Amino acid sequence: MELLKAVSIVKRGKNRKKVFLALDKPMMPSELVIKIYGKSSNTYFNIVSRALTELKEKELVDIVNPEDRTGRIYQRTKVGDKVIKSL
Numbered sequence: 377m378e379l380l381k382a383v384s385i386v387k388r389g390k391n392r393k394k395v396f397l398a399l400d401k402p403m404m405p406s407e408l409v410i411k412i413y414g415k416s417s418n419t420y421f422n423i424v425s426r427a428l429t430e431l432k433e434k435e436l437v438d439i440v441n442p443e444d445r446t447g448r449i450y451q452r453t454k455v456g457d458k459v460i461k462s463l
Contacts, residue, residue: 391426392431401422
């Protein structure tokens with residue numbers, strides 16, 4: 377995927393952008409919810425999970441432990457790091 381297209385995907389989604397920028401180190405979705413919104417709730421968890429799924433589909437984030445169904449840890453990919461530098 378070309379860099380400008382990846383940057384566009386991140387910028388077009390308000391929640392995608394929040395999640396992507398907050399993912400500065402490997403984190404679980406629940407950690408991202410607290411970091412972004414300051415409190416934990418199912419609504420925020422669903423928003424973060426959906427954004428992570430969209431970013432994973434575009435290969436901007438990856439799962440460190442894909443064999444685990446719970447407690448998955450996400451991190452930016454090399455392409456994701458290039459997108460951060462372009463934002």
